[in-house]
Amino acid sequence: MNSQDPQVVSRRPGFLTRDALQKFFIVLSQLGYQILGPVVRDGAIQFDTLSTADQLPRGVSNDQQPGHYRLEQGDNQRQFDWNHGPQGLKPLCFSPREVLWTEQSKPPAFNPVPPSIEPTAVIGVRACDLAALAIQDRHFLSGSDPDPHYRQRRESLLLIGVDCARSAATCFCASTGDGPALDGGYDIGMAELDEGFLIWRESDKGRTVIDQLDLLPASDAQLETMLQSTTQASLAQQRSLPDSDELLLLYKRLEHVHWDNVAERCLSCGNCTAVCPTCFCYEASHEMSLDGETAQMIRQWDSCFSSTHSSMGQFQVRSTIKQRYRQWLTHKLAGWQSQQGRIGCIGCGRCITWCPVGIDLTAETVAVLEEGSLDV
Amino acid sequence: MSRQKPKLAVHKFSSCDGCQLALLNLGEPLLQLPALVDIVHFAEAGPSDPAAKVDISLVEGSISTPEDVQRIQQVRENSEILVTVGACATAGGVQALANFANRNDWMSAVYTEPDQIETLQTSNAIADYVKVDWELQGCPINSRQVIGLLRDLLSGVRPREELQPVCMECKRKGLICTLVSLGEPCMGPVTRAGCGALCPAAGRGCYGCYGPAEQVNDASLLQRFSQLGLDRQALARRFHFIVNQAPAFKAAGERLKGGSHDRNA
Numbered sequence: 001m002n003s004q005d006p007q008v009v010s011r012r013p014g015f016l017t018r019d020a021l022q023k024f025f026i027v028l029s030q031l032g033y034q035i036l037g038p039v040v041r042d043g044a045i046q047f048d049t050l051s052t053a054d055q056l057p058r059g060v061s062n063d064q065q066p067g068h069y070r071l072e073q074g075d076n077q078r079q080f081d082w083n084h085g086p087q088g089l090k091p092l093c094f095s096p097r098e099v100l101w102t103e104q105s106k107p108p109a110f111n112p113v114p115p116s117i118e119p120t121a122v123i124g125v126r127a128c129d130l131a132a133l134a135i136q137d138r139h140f141l142s143g144s145d146p147d148p149h150y151r152q153r154r155e156s157l158l159l160i161g162v163d164c165a166r167s168a169a170t171c172f173c174a175s176t177g178d179g180p181a182l183d184g185g186y187d188i189g190m191a192e193l194d195e196g197f198l199i200w201r202e203s204d205k206g207r208t209v210i211d212q213l214d215l216l217p218a219s220d221a222q223l224e225t226m227l228q229s230t231t232q233a234s235l236a237q238q239r240s241l242p243d244s245d246e247l248l249l250l251y252k253r254l255e256h257v258h259w260d261n262v263a264e265r266c267l268s269c270g271n272c273t274a275v276c277p278t279c280f281c282y283e284a285s286h287e288m289s290l291d292g293e294t295a296q297m298i299r300q301w302d303s304c305f306s307s308t309h310s311s312m313g314q315f316q317v318r319s320t321i322k323q324r325y326r327q328w329l330t331h332k333l334a335g336w337q338s339q340q341g342r343i344g345c346i347g348c349g350r351c352i353t354w355c356p357v358g359i360d361l362t363a364e365t366v367a368v369l370e371e372g373s374l375d376v
Numbered sequence: 377m378s379r380q381k382p383k384l385a386v387h388k389f390s391s392c393d394g395c396q397l398a399l400l401n402l403g404e405p406l407l408q409l410p411a412l413v414d415i416v417h418f419a420e421a422g423p424s425d426p427a428a429k430v431d432i433s434l435v436e437g438s439i440s441t442p443e444d445v446q447r448i449q450q451v452r453e454n455s456e457i458l459v460t461v462g463a464c465a466t467a468g469g470v471q472a473l474a475n476f477a478n479r480n481d482w483m484s485a486v487y488t489e490p491d492q493i494e495t496l497q498t499s500n501a502i503a504d505y506v507k508v509d510w511e512l513q514g515c516p517i518n519s520r521q522v523i524g525l526l527r528d529l530l531s532g533v534r535p536r537e538e539l540q541p542v543c544m545e546c547k548r549k550g551l552i553c554t555l556v557s558l559g560e561p562c563m564g565p566v567t568r569a570g571c572g573a574l575c576p577a578a579g580r581g582c583y584g585c586y587g588p589a590e591q592v593n594d595a596s597l598l599q600r601f602s603q604l605g606l607d608r609q610a611l612a613r614r615f616h617f618i619v620n621q622a623p624a625f626k627a628a629g630e631r632l633k634g635g636s637h638d639r640n641a
Binding site: 041042043044046067068069070085086087091096097264265266267268269270271274275285287288289290291292300301303306307308321353354355356357358 | 402405408409411412523524526527530531536539540541543544547548549550551552553555556557558559562564565566579589590591593595596597599600
C-alpha cells in the first residue's frame with residue numbers, strides 16, 4: 001500500500017540509524033563540504049558550522065506565538081524536532097551586509113570583492129525555506145544580469161532538507177502550498193523517525209553523497225510514519241492565508257479602516273521584513289575613508305518600513321506607518337503575483353513570531369479582506 | 377598647496393568627554409586627520425585656542441550655566457559649520473533629567489553651600505540657543521560616525537543620517553531578539569541605529585542611548601511591555617533617560633506619565 005504512494009515512489013528512501021548520522025557527516029566532509037546545521041545559541045535555533053552530528057540539538061522543540069519564541073527541552077532523542085529560528089537560508093545567499101567592491105583614487109580603480117565561499121552542506125532545511133529560496137533565486141538570478149555574489153553563494157550550497165513532523169503555532173505553510181513536507185528544491189531529503197532517519201537523494205549532487213551511505217531498506221511501517229508525520233503537522237496548523245485570487249482583492253481594500261488599526265500597533269521596526277525569507281530589498285551606499293582616497297560600496301538589507309526606502313531626493317513617498325504596512329502586505333500578497341508568478345509568502349510565520357508586538361499577518365489579511373468593509 | 381586646509385575646533389560644554397574620545401579613538405584615520413584639517417582647538421588633545429575662527433566646530437556637551445550661554449554664542453559666531461555631537465549637545469544629556477525636577481531642591485540636598493553654584497534651571501541642547509548645522513546622535517558617538525561626518529563635510533556633501541531603528545542592526549548581525557526570545561523589554565524598535573546593537577549583542581535590551589528612531593510608537597510599546605511586566609511609569613522612565621530631551625522621547629515619556637496613550641494626541 002505504502003509503496004504505491006506517490007511520495008514514497010518519488011522518494012524511495014533508505015533508512016539511516018541515528019548513530020549512523022555521524023557517518024553521513026564524515027561522507028560530507030570527505031567530499032569537501034563544510035557542514036552548516038542547527039545549533040541552540042542565545043535561546044534560538046541558529047545555523048552554524050558543525051563538525052560532528054553530536055552537536056545537533058537533541059529533544060529541542062519550539063514554542064512560537066505572536067511576538068514570542070521559546071525553545072523547549074524534551075526527553076526524546078530527536079534532532080530536528082524544532083521548526084525554525086529567526087533565519088532560514090536567506091543570509092547564506094543574500095548577505096545581510098557585504099562589500100560589493102572597493103574603489104581607489106590613486107591609481108583610479110574599481111576592485112571587485114568576491115565573497116569567500118566554500119562548498120557548504122546545509123542540514124535541516126525546511127520546505128518553507130526551500131520555497132523561499134526559489135523565490136529569491138527568481139529575483140536575484142533570473143534575467144540577463146544575475147547577481148554575481150548571490151549566485152556564487154547559492155551555487156556553493158548542498159541542501160539537505162528535513163520534513164517537518166510538527167508545526168509551530170505560527171506556521172501556515174499548508175495554506176500557501178509550501179510545506180510541511182519537502183517538495184523539491186533540495187539535494188538530499190530526510191524524514192526523522194524516533195529510531196533514526198529516512199533519507200533519499202533528490203538531485204544528482206545529492207546522489208554522490210547518498211551512494212556512499214550504507215542505507216538499510218525502509219520498512220512499510222517507517223514509510224507510513226513518514227507520510228503520517230507531515231499529514232499530522234499539516235492538520236495541526238492553526239493559521240492559514242486565503243487563496244491567491246482572494247488575496248488580489250487586497251488592492252480593492254486600500255482605504256480599509258483596518259490599516260489604521262494595524263498602524264496603531266506597528267512599530268515600523270522592520271523586523272518582519274528582516275526575518276522574512278523572501279524579502280529581498282537592500283540599500284547600497286559608499287563608505288569612504290577619512291582621506292577620501294579609498295571607498296567601499298556596501299550593500300545591506302533594507303526594509304520597506306524604513307524612511308529611506310521610499311525616499312526620492314528629499315521627498316518621501318510613504319511617510320506614515322500605515323502606508324508602509326499596507327505597502328508591505330499588499331506587495332507581498334498581491335503585487336508579487338504578477339511580478340513573481342506567486343504570492344511572496346511561504347507560510348513560515350516568522351513575521352508573526354519575531355514581530356516585537358506580535359502583529360499577525362494572517363489575521364490582519366483576513367480583517368482587511370472582510371466582506372462589507374469594501375470602501376473603494 | 378593651492379588651498380588652505382579647513383580649520384577644525386572641538387568645543388566642550390557640560391559633558392563627560394566621551395564623545396571627544398570617539399575622535400581620539402579613530403585609530404589609523406587619526407593620523408590622516410592633520411593632513412586634512414588644521415586642528416586649532418581641541419583642548420583634550422592639546423591645541424587650545426577657544427576663540428579661533430574655524431570652518432568646522434564640533435560641539436560636545438549641553439548648555440547648563442550662564443557662562444555656557446555666552447560661550448556658545450561666540451563659538452557660533454566663529455564657526456562656518458557647527459556640528460553638535462552626542463546626547464548632551466543634541467538633547468541636553470543625562471544631566472537634563474534634572475529638568476523634570478526642582479533643581480534648587482536637589483542642589484540643597486547634595487551640596488553644603490548651593491549658593492556658590494551658578495547654574496541654569498535646565499540643561500539644554502545647543503540647538504536651543506544657536507543655529508546648528510548638523511547633529512551626530514549617540515551616547516557616546518562612535519568613530520565611524522565621526523569619519524563619515526568629516527569626510528562628507530570635506531567633500532562638500534550633505535552628511536548621511538542614520539534613520540533606521542536598532543532592530544535592523546540586530547537582524548543584520550544575526551542577533552537574537554531579546555524581546556521575543558527572552559521577554560525582556562527592549563527600546564530597540566524606537567531607537568535609532570548606529571551603536572552596532574551593543575546591548576542586544578550582550579543579551580540585554582537596548583537603553584535607547586542613540587535617541588529616537590524616525591517612528592516612535594510609544595502606545596504600542598506600552599501595550600507590549602505591560603504584558604511583560606513593565607508598567608507605564610517604568611516605560612516613561614526609559615524614554616526619560618539618556619536622551620530624555622529629544623522631542624520624540626520627551627513627548628512619549630510625558631504622554632506615558634500623563635496617562636495619555638494616544639500618540640496623535
